[in-house]
Amino acid sequence: AQTVTQSQPEMSVQEAETVxxxxxxxxxxxxxxxxxxxxxxxxxxxxxIRQEAYKQQNATxxxxxxxxxxxAKSFSLKISDSQLGxxxxxxxxxxxxxxxxxxxxxxxxRLTINP
Amino acid sequence: xxxxxQSPKYLFRKEGQNVTLSxxxxxxxxxxxxxxxxxxxxxxxxxxxxxxxxxxxxxIAEGYSVSREKKESFPLTVTSAQxxxxxxxxxxxxxxxxxxxxxxxxxxGTRLTVL
Numbered sequence: 185a186q187t188v189t190q191s192q193p194e195m196s197v198q199e200a201e202t203v204x205x206x207x208x209x210x211x212x213x214x215x216x217x218x219x220x221x222x223x224x225x226x227x228x229x230x231x232x233i234r235q236e237a238y239k240q241q242n243a244t245x246x247x248x249x250x251x252x253x254x255x256a257k258s259f260s261l262k263i264s265d266s267q268l269g270x271x272x273x274x275x276x277x278x279x280x281x282x283x284x285x286x287x288x289x290x291x292x293x294r295l296t297i298n299p
Numbered sequence: 300x301x302x303x304x305q306s307p308k309y310l311f312r313k314e315g316q317n318v319t320l321s322x323x324x325x326x327x328x329x330x331x332x333x334x335x336x337x338x339x340x341x342x343x344x345x346x347x348x349x350x351x352x353x354x355x356x357x358x359i360a361e362g363y364s365v366s367r368e369k370k371e372s373f374p375l376t377v378t379s380a381q382x383x384x385x386x387x388x389x390x391x392x393x394x395x396x397x398x399x400x401x402x403x404x405x406x407x408g409t410r411l412t413v414l
Contacts (some may be wrong), residue, residue, distance in 0.1 A: 193339075217401050227387060229405035259365055275341055279401065285330060285349075285393055286357070289341035 185191050186211045190290035197266045198298050204251075205261045205293045207276030216280045218252065218259045219287070223273040232274070235259065263295075271297045301326045303406035305390050310411045312377070312384065313368060320375045320409045322390035331373035332403065335359060336387040345388075348373055377381045377411065 186212045197203035209218070220232040235243045235252050242250050247264045263270055276290040303324045312318045322331065330349045334342035342359030348367040362381025367373055373392075377384045387410050391403040 188341075219402070227408050229389065230393075231402050234402060284346060285401065285403075286332070286344055287342070287391075289343075291341045292339070 186213075186278050186280065186288045188276055188288050188290040190274075190276055190293050192293045193291070194294045194296070196296040196298055197263075197268050199266055199268060201266055202262060202264045203266055203295065204272050205263075205276075205295065207259045207261070207290055209257050209259065209276070209288075211278065211280065212218070213258070213280050213282070216278060218250075219277040219279070220248070220250070220259075220261045220279060221275045221289075222270075223292075224243065224269075224271070229275075266297050268297050268299065271295060303390060303392055303404055305388075305406035305409050307409060310409055312411060312413050313381045314413060317376055317378050318411065319339065320373065320377070320388055320390075320411070322373045322406060323371055324367075324373075324390075324404075325371060326392060326394075326404065327370070328392035328404070329370070330392060331367070332391040332393075333357075333363075333365065333373070333375045334389045334391065335391060336408075342389060369372070384409045384411055386411060 189208050211292050216237045218235045222230045222232045233245045249262045251260045273292045275292045277287045279287050306321045332347045336342050343359050345363050348354035348363040364376045367374040389408045391407040395402045
């Protein structure tokens with residue numbers, strides 16, 4: 185079974201600085217998807233960024249980018265120019281291509297932005 | 300606007316009672332999912348349905364039941380057999396069948412508290 189591990193329960197960063205959240209996963213599949221979701225205090229889950237494993241190029245969405253290392257099974261999220269609105273729980277998630285498109289989530293990282 | 304609605308937002312249950320959480324989507328998605336979130340933890344899959352009139356157990360299905368009589372609706376019943384039901388419950392959907400962006404879209408959640 186696939187597993188996702190986020191080793192940083194909490195992180196903090198100064199406003200306007202850059203922070204990187206870590207995620208590792210375990211799978212025997214060769215093709216899959218990886219996601220980062222954001223859960224602000226409202227508790228609404230919001231997709232931040234996605235990465236297809238077959239793509240070598242790292243995904244980027246404005247201030248958010250990933251460092252996808254397939255061989256190392258690592259998928260970190262970099263947030264540049266951190267803003268107060270970035271404060272939230274961040275979840276890394278894995279989805280295989282076979283079966284029911286189930287998401288496997290990590291335990292989450294709580295990100296605090298210091299003004 | 301297309302989206303997923305969950306009701307109620309807050310739900311209180313006495314021990315020994317069954318309660319049903321509503322999830323409705325107007326995104327024309329085939330697949331729907333129920334997740335449970337406990338404090339400081341990631342999301343765990345309870346049940347999922349890839350098509351009307353069919354559903355499968357997830358990782359923590361004991362004490363829960365679902366139905367999928369309509370494409371738009373996937374209600375979750377928390378039965379008295381669920382020993383620790385106090386949690387935040389999230390419903391999600393995705394186009395299914397390898398369609399679209401493979402992203403799961405989430406509802407706003409229901410907070411269930413057992414008194």
